[in-house]
Amino acid sequence: MAGRFDLQGRHGKSRVRVSRVWRRPADAGGHLFVEWSVAVSVVSDCLPSYTSDDNSAIVATDSIKNTVYVKAKECTEVVSMEEFAVILGRHFTSLYPQVSEATVTIVERPWERVAVDGKPHSHGFKLGSEKHTTEVTVKKSGSLLINSGIQGYSLLKTTQSGFEGFVRDRYTLLPETRERIVATEVTAWWRYPFEHISQLPSKPFCFTQRYQDVKKVLADTFFGPPEVGVYSPSVQNTLYLMAREVLTRFPDIASVQLRMPNLHFLPVNLSGKENPGLVKFADDVYMPTDEPHGTIEATLSRANSKL
Ligand SMILES: O=c1[nH]c(=O)c2[nH]c(=O)[nH]c2[nH]1
Structure with a gap:
């Protein structure tokens, strides 16, 4: 006081x-x-x-x-x-x-x-x-708290993404689609379960290895298998699957938080009085934007873990 x-x-x-x-x-x-x-x-x-x-x-x-x-x-x-x-x-x-x-x-x-x-x-x-x-x-x-994370992990795929079935009302212009680019810059934080100095693992470098492992699981889940990929019905669902995979694969991670901006690639359609249909979008030419962007984030924890 x-x-x-x-x-x-x-x-x-x-x-x-x-x-x-x-x-x-x-x-x-x-x-x-x-x-x-x-x-x-x-x-x-x-x-x-x-x-x-x-x-x-x-x-x-x-x-x-x-x-x-x-x-x-x-x-x-x-x-x-x-x-x-x-x-x-x-x-x-x-x-x-x-x-x-x-x-x-x-x-x-x-x-x-x-x-x-x-x-x-x-x-x-x-x-x-x-x-x-x-x-x-x-x-x-x-007593200890150890969080680790990734910043600036930019991921993009050119297909196997869509967004349908969302609220349609007088404010809605966005068409439904099963074909779009999805791009994000992942920020991830995860918490290790060690709560006291005495619980720290003795093997050197395990944290660094775990960082590499988490990074790979996040990307592998985002992309799916190399030939066919995996369909993403929303950034929300993909984010959840990425977080779930991290907790499933790594028992030494107690919770994971993901922030995944939805960085839009807008279809380009150009048309004017003189040049009707100058550019007609056919899933080929996009305008990349980072402003404004969607913001999607969630935290997934083990049901029995105290935060
Ligand atoms: O995956 C998406 N989630 C959203 O919440 C959203 N909102 C939007 O306009 N596009 C998208 N895409």
Whole structure:
């Protein structure tokens, strides 16, 4: 309490950019490289710094930033983003009596190993598109919350999508169709079931593998088999099937949230007095748009899981 008001604060550093190389010999798979943008936010008992000039309890955000580099240096063995976030969270909550909770968010820049003449390069990387993200909250008690996700996962298919049977009233212009392009940029978050430091799996790198696995399941479900695909009656249904497949395949994921904007490709029909029927749409020429776009999102959890 601060006088008559209830005051709650938190502080930290955002967009701390750090890269780390782990130099393995070429015959052991070559160098590993990551680039992370780290945000740390601590809940800390330093109320006098808000209500007076007493900064004696503040862990400076500059020190928080420095700690990210110190911990990266100390990780001489490969760590996943999730593990690194846990390391940071534990550090702040255990070293400082006044810090009761730390939330660490990391977004990875998607550097991918290149292949030259079909052979993985030992130390060459190129930038990919979709991004692995994580948000980890650690409390002093050791209780944990680990969410991981994907950002900017752009997927499109040119057929096997339609939209029919929706509300038709005086506001409706959209024709029903069984043939359209469907495109989206998936944002996914999923929660791991580990609720205490002591429950963390010991095998290194499992979080990174799980990210790759989830990404593949999401895309495979969106697209269907390579030759024939799978018909999508709505973004809603496809989103649900994608989320359901993630929970079905991975018992170590407790819930999954998907956000899938419906990025419209509008049929092009051009016609004028001089040029009637200049372009008549025949499922061939579209106008890509990203504004406005539909917004479809849902969270799927295990019935017995507490959130
Ligand atoms: O898959 C879709 N879901 C909608 O809710 C919707 N609304 C719309 O105009 N087109 C679509 N498509």
